[in-house]
Amino acid sequence: MSQSSPSPDGGACDLESGICTIPGEDAALPQAVATPPGPKADRTRITYVTDPICSACWILEPAWRSLTQRYRDLIEVQHIYGGLLRGWRGFHDVGNGIRRPKDVAHHWDEFAERSGQPINSSVWLSDPIDSSYPPSIALAAVRLLAPEAEDAFLRRIREELFLNGRNIARPDVLEALVTELGLAVAPYRQLVENGTAQAEFERDLVRTREVGARGFPTLILEGPDGRITLHGWLGPDRLEEAFLSVSGATRRSPVASISEAMDRLSTGTSLEYAALTGQSVVVVEQLLTEAGAELHAAGHGKVWSPRSRVQEQA
Template sequence: MIKKMINYKILTFLFLTMTLGSCKGQNDKSKKMENKTTNPLLCDPATGICETPGEKKNNGHAKTNEKPVKVIYFTDPICSSCWGIEPQLRKLKLEYGNSVEIEYRMGGLLPDWSYNSGGISKPSDVAQHWDEVSGYYDMPIDGDVWLKDPLDSSYPPSIAFKAAQLQDKSKALDFMRELREMVFLKKKNIAKWEHIAVAAEKVGLDTNKLKADFEGKAKDLFQEDLKLARELGVRGFPTMFFTNGNGNRETVYGSKPYAFYETAILKINSDTKKSEYSKNWESLFAKYPSLTAKEFSELSGTPRVESERLLNDLAAKGTLEKFTTKNGSIWTLKS
């Protein structure tokens, strides 16, 4: 009995030190957890990876187009580590968007709940992890969605994103952002069509066409993404392949500081030039209508504490609208 209690405490400790999406770390602690972290809803903050179970690396190669640098980005709508790199990714687009094309691919983080792995067997087990990873990434995430209206799978919003890409790739990115804000901040079950439709309508997509594609060709496109992920050896999210026309490739695996992504670009193409952009709040909100304090700090170069103070001042003046969760806030430009 004592031995069982000790083992239970150890498993509980390991469970609480991980976040949404399982991943193998690079330190001794992670190695010890290796056999316990095959669950796609466990994440290691140290590596910043949401890992899919059973995937192995292989020698697949990413195809490129004629652009100087192409990024093939494997992600998932409910990947907390992917939400955690939004500040870096948004800055990357501002500084290198003229030279870098980002191709979004879905990875299929949560097929269903027909497994029991890594200490997680039901949605409610995930709630505390989301609350913890929110603090680690300094991005607002409310885990209560897993208690109030849990998702059965991340496949429906992933397929919906592929359907959105068929209409308009730019609006598809806005759609993905809206879905993430709904699930991470507003506790909405984005596997349900009612919420998918609201997100689509908000960003200007044709919901009737989206529904038709969602039930048709988008499913095949989603399967193609999963197939490509297997060919390229993707085993977790976020994974970014930086490639060029010569077949060279750099991989950034997991959530990393901005410098890692910038370095990957310059390794692939040393001639890539950084673009200057306006860092005042008006310009940033014109580009990105919703920003967290971490995002605003990253994009504006403002210290984190000062960035939140500035955003709060703008909200007090009625310029911005503030939405607050138990784990942080997001500010939206008022129309």
């Protein structure tokens, strides 16, 4: 079996490295590049080059959420959306078996099996995504409207796609998630319709090249003790080591309480809860069950969320 599969727009998603390359970028990527220390800063700045439909970025979530939750007071995050899928028109790759959207489902299933992070690939069979540009433009709009909500919006978009199998390029899906965040739809829609959000996204496409990213995910960590660039999905320990090496921060223990983990993650996969708590998947699933967490199925994996107060009172 081939260890790499093309992304819908012609880039390749490699199962070993966990890198989805940007279209037209064929050069090999190093595992990590370290540079001399940068300016002193109170926090470590993490520039995350990503795309809302990037499966390798979804597989990074356990490590990413563990780091950003445990060290959240020491980290500032800047997202850059690099444009993984412009569209399907004219694309076919006979050699790698992808001619049309439904062919992507198998590759997502391979990523899920290899990583243990559940993926619901049904969207490619039932309501395929034509382009990752609409959700990227929506994210740019939220950034302009309420930058403090961008992180949460990106996570919810990914949950709808990778866990619920919904087409996140649809305007109605995106507007429903905007409303869920507590933001007003009218100013969001205006930013999308008048081209302001698209212009912001197009600046991100330029920034992607400026920072030297050639694939997703790319993480650029800049702290008081240095700068390091990481490519592809990686485990919680590797990401934490990289952060500690540039931040000078003292290592923190995993979240000990399952109730605190539920407060921090809310909806999360078994692998995400395991990464945050430092427990095995088997143990953390038992703890979540004992805590009364609600269990959902996604692909071949498990997803957990705290029961709502309405459910508890019923």
